[in-house]
Amino acid sequence: MTTRINAGLFDMDGTLIDSEPFWLEAEMALVASFGGEWTHEQGLTLVGSGLWDSATALQHAGVDLDQAEIIDRLSATVRSRLEQQIPWRPGAREMISQMLEHGLPTALVTMSYRKNALTVARAMSAELGREAFGFVIAGDDVEQPKPNPEAYLRAAEALGVDVNQSVAFEDSVFGAAAAYSSGALTIGIPLHIDIPDTYVHSRWDSMEHKTLDDIEREWQRREDAG
Incomplete structure (x- = not known):
């Protein structure tokens, strides 16, 4: 596709x-x-x-x-x-796998510190049988934490892509605000707390059964909304 x-x-x-x-x-x-x-x-x-x-x-x-x-x-x-034990959220591994199979680079963007982030990144890589993330941007890598967009801007820069054409997945208010203000297409996946509509372009219950076609549709909706 x-x-x-x-x-x-x-x-x-x-x-x-x-x-x-x-x-x-x-x-x-x-x-x-x-x-x-x-x-x-x-x-x-x-x-x-x-x-x-x-x-x-x-x-x-x-x-x-x-x-x-x-x-x-x-x-x-x-x-x-x-x-x-890693408590994976539904569809998370499958979504990353889809992106990698289609040649799309990925980054982990978290406010957890690097030791914790690498624990999860290594576990994800083991699950997929390949390197899951091109870069990891952790809480101890940035000067301004979420909701500041610095982490997302740094991730896009590290991957060598335009953040305005990237998709970001977030579950929290602070995280969604950071992703949204960075310019990325922001898909909120609330879990323990809700996210205001003003901080996301769309919201999903989870990544389960979602595909790149679903992301493309969210992109089109953002464009149509102006």
């Missing part, structure tokens, strides 16, 4: 993998270790944001550690869970 899309840009947590419960559990445990309380609802407010923002919020909740130590502890806890 022919497509006007030049690359696929994939968020990780909540989009490719249902890891948000791992992060929420890690946050609750860390706050509790300092005698505080961290609720599920509080955790949801951080979904998709940069880890430095999460660390600041946990400090306000009573965690008496510097931000770097908080990030290291949370990341290590989540990574240990991912090393045991």
Whole structure:
């Protein structure tokens, strides 16, 4: 098939993998270790944001550690869970496989730090039997976290493509805002939180049973909408 899309840009947590419960559990445990309380609802407010923002919020909740130590502890806890089992979201592996089979480059664009991102990237590559991502842009690679578009702009630059012809998949408000403002065709796939219509060009329940033809139709709808 022919497509006007030049690359696929994939968020990780909540989009490719249902890891948000791992992060929420890690946050609750860390706050509790300092005698505080961290609720599920509080955790949801951080979904998709940069880890430095999460660390600041946990400090306000009573965690008496510097931000770097908080990030290291949370990341290590989540990574240990991912090393045991990757909770893939429906259709994620198949979508990346389709893109690679049609010669479309892909990048992982996440606010998780590189160690965690590479754990997932390696697992995806093992699942597909080939290198899944041309580049990984992680939270410790950027100066401005999502919702700033820096991560998506850097991913497109690394792949050598025009971000305005790329498609980005996101599950969170912060992530969708970053992708949308970068110029990429943004498909929201909400999981634990909703995404306002103003931050996406379209929304799917999941990537399951979706094809490049579906992406092409979303591209055409964006063009028709002006």
